[in-house]
Amino acid sequence: MDSRRYTIQDIARAAKVGVGTVSRVLNDDPNVKDSTREHVQSVIERLGYQPSFAARSLRTQKSQTIGFIADAVATTPYAVHLIKGAQDAAWNQGKLLLVIDADNDPKLRERALESMLEREVEGIVYAAMFHQEVNLPDSFQQIPTVLVDCFDPHSHFPSVVPDEVQGAKLATQTLIRHGHKRIGHIANDRLDIVYPAPRLRFEGYKQALSDAHIDFDPTLMCESDGNALSGAQCALELIALADPPTALFCGTDRIAMGVYDALKEQGLSIPEDISIIGFDNQEIIAAYLNPALSTIALPHYEMGQWAIDYLLSGSTTNIQELVSCPLVKRASIGLKA
Amino acid sequence: MDSRRYTIQDIARAAKVGVGTVSRVLNDDPNVKDSTREHVQSVIERLGYQPSFAARSLRTQKSQTIGFIADAVATTPYAVHLIKGAQDAAWNQGKLLLVIDADNDPKLRERALESMLEREVEGIVYAAMFHQEVNLPDSFQQIPTVLVDCFDPHSHFPSVVPDEVQGAKLATQTLIRHGHKRIGHIANDRLDIVYPAPRLRFEGYKQALSDAHIDFDPTLMCESDGNALSGAQCALELIALADPPTALFCGTDRIAMGVYDALKEQGLSIPEDISIIGFDNQEIIAAYLNPALSTIALPHYEMGQWAIDYLLSGSTTNIQELVSCPLVKRASIGLKA
DNA sequence: ATTCAATTTGGAATCGATTCCAATATTAGA
DNA sequence: TCTAATATTGGAATCGATTCCAAATTGAAT
Numbered sequence: 248m249d250s251r252r253y254t255i256q257d258i259a260r261a262a263k264v265g266v267g268t269v270s271r272v273l274n275d276d277p278n279v280k281d282s283t284r285e286h287v288q289s290v291i292e293r294l295g296y297q298p299s300f301a302a303r304s305l306r307t308q309k310s311q312t313i314g315f316i317a318d319a320v321a322t323t324p325y326a327v328h329l330i331k332g333a334q335d336a337a338w339n340q341g342k343l344l345l346v347i348d349a350d351n352d353p354k355l356r357e358r359a360l361e362s363m364l365e366r367e368v369e370g371i372v373y374a375a376m377f378h379q380e381v382n383l384p385d386s387f388q389q390i391p392t393v394l395v396d397c398f399d400p401h402s403h404f405p406s407v408v409p410d411e412v413q414g415a416k417l418a419t420q421t422l423i424r425h426g427h428k429r430i431g432h433i434a435n436d437r438l439d440i441v442y443p444a445p446r447l448r449f450e451g452y453k454q455a456l457s458d459a460h461i462d463f464d465p466t467l468m469c470e471s472d473g474n475a476l477s478g479a480q481c482a483l484e485l486i487a488l489a490d491p492p493t494a495l496f497c498g499t500d501r502i503a504m505g506v507y508d509a510l511k512e513q514g515l516s517i518p519e520d521i522s523i524i525g526f527d528n529q530e531i532i533a534a535y536l537n538p539a540l541s542t543i544a545l546p547h548y549e550m551g552q553w554a555i556d557y558l559l560s561g562s563t564t565n566i567q568e569l570v571s572c573p574l575v576k577r578a579s580i581g582l583k584a
Numbered sequence: 585m586d587s588r589r590y591t592i593q594d595i596a597r598a599a600k601v602g603v604g605t606v607s608r609v610l611n612d613d614p615n616v617k618d619s620t621r622e623h624v625q626s627v628i629e630r631l632g633y634q635p636s637f638a639a640r641s642l643r644t645q646k647s648q649t650i651g652f653i654a655d656a657v658a659t660t661p662y663a664v665h666l667i668k669g670a671q672d673a674a675w676n677q678g679k680l681l682l683v684i685d686a687d688n689d690p691k692l693r694e695r696a697l698e699s700m701l702e703r704e705v706e707g708i709v710y711a712a713m714f715h716q717e718v719n720l721p722d723s724f725q726q727i728p729t730v731l732v733d734c735f736d737p738h739s740h741f742p743s744v745v746p747d748e749v750q751g752a753k754l755a756t757q758t759l760i761r762h763g764h765k766r767i768g769h770i771a772n773d774r775l776d777i778v779y780p781a782p783r784l785r786f787e788g789y790k791q792a793l794s795d796a797h798i799d800f801d802p803t804l805m806c807e808s809d810g811n812a813l814s815g816a817q818c819a820l821e822l823i824a825l826a827d828p829p830t831a832l833f834c835g836t837d838r839i840a841m842g843v844y845d846a847l848k849e850q851g852l853s854i855p856e857d858i859s860i861i862g863f864d865n866q867e868i869i870a871a872y873l874n875p876a877l878s879t880i881a882l883p884h885y886e887m888g889q890w891a892i893d894y895l896l897s898g899s900t901t902n903i904q905e906l907v908s909c910p911l912v913k914r915a916s917i918g919l920k921a
Numbered sequence: 922a923t924t925c926a927a928t929t930t931g932g933a934a935t936c937g938a939t940t941c942c943a944a945t946a947t948t949a950g951a
Numbered sequence: 952t953c954t955a956a957t958a959t960t961g962g963a964a965t966c967g968a969t970t971c972c973a974a975a976t977t978g979a980a981t
Binding site for chain 1: 634635636637638639641642647649652657658660661663664665667668671672675680681682683684685698699701702703704811812813816838841842845848849866868869872874885
């Protein structure tokens, strides 16, 4: 470790120019003679000089830093994609991310915000770990804030969420395109729960059916509790029907996991006897299930990216952006016999 | 958004004291009369003053920030625990984390380091996403760096890794304590692979057997390719043995997932016919498998925490810390009939 | 060669904190 | 009440960059 870093004064002295000139070179100011620029450049490189961030941000009042407040990161594997998308977007614009997990605790949330204001972050990305409504305290109004995978009921903040309806529609359409007409849907929770996903996915399912002129049959629809076991339960009910479904759109991959269990136990094989499509693209489940599960991916990376780009664009309209959910094709869908 | 933040001068003027006094109050300097302190405190609160981080770190030459470089965060769900552990430990000491994902790309790694040096972070935590050897460029020597879930073959850096041997031993002992003597082991990869986990877990398995005076039977051991399918393959081989195992220690939860499939297909039930224990505690798999999988947890949170605490302790010995892996009891282990 | 405009450069002032020294206020002891 | 020691305070100097203005240089036009 070297004793002390060089300062801009050291460089100016070594290059026999004024500090202003060095600063201009550092900031690619065009008002510098080419020969001077090259000379200063070379001195900078020779000495391995690195400007001090603290000094720079004190003077420019810009921290080149964005705060990322995550709620309960540790509870979901998606978090990494969200952070990665945000980080990549930030990096592209020369900024870094200060990450705090607020653990879904309102007090911590407030303290996190304070820490970030102190550090003069240029904006805040607030990310929930699954699609939900969120009520941020007013204190967040004092700094540009973008919500990710959540939304403010009063539209006080711009937000970006997955297009659940489009995703569910795509899932259902995919089954339809494979010739299926009797398509069951296992909702990923009670439809009257506060979280919007089950309702919106159900909505997409119905839209796809209706677009294809297939009547929605309520007996083909089952509300699970969101866990694998209750998904299995639903699957059993549906295949016991007089006119059972030939394909199942599961509200989440977790449910699909339970469904696989139930179907295999009944001696049905996937996708020969019945096709399955999931939702969420929980890699660890979907890719390692046997056969691998086709599913709709949540666009976490893209949402993280969008949030940063929007934040740095300087726009101030509180739009609610929908990001579409792509299909991830794997092995669980077959043609209707 | 208010037009401009207050500075320490504003507070000094408003409180009719010198800036030095305000600074002393801010930093809990005992050399301030109680009455003065209270008065200044109240003005600070009334105006909602927040000190500028940039100014402070310029003057003190401390950024109160730690760099967290992650390799390929997006490829594993563990990352969040690592980050959480580090963040919590940092937060306890008033520091925040600057997070960059280096995507397992040496060039990006170097650029990440540079970005962090520029920002004068007080140290760096370099986290791999699974237990492995890692060769950091020399440039990391210029700043205190701690390795997490990886280690430097030349011991140039302190590091913290999971105690795989202890974990595997615990897994095997748990089965032994349930009365099992014929315990199979499906290694989570070829033993001659560069990554150390398969070897170490195998080692722990053998130690537990030997401690219990059970002879190691090579026919009960099977090297998988690390994926669920090949785990299933192994399981089939083992149960076809003349004297088949009554319990299986799977090198990872992913393998256990394949094993579940294979066993169910053979009409065996868990844990009545055969007990299973995994390794890794991949929540999404382990908790939702049916029956839920007992497994050994990797101490990611604790490793993250340890790294920060060690970094901030100022120690400079390049120790290699082992963190023990606890058992997570679920439903897949039963008493030997 | 001279004038004037356009480039290029140097360096003082500035950002907002901490720190240190000197000045002032307080207290204890006689 | 006075003195000496101690406690408290004010404010200039400092950290290392950027920015702006004035000065110096260059180049073009006559």
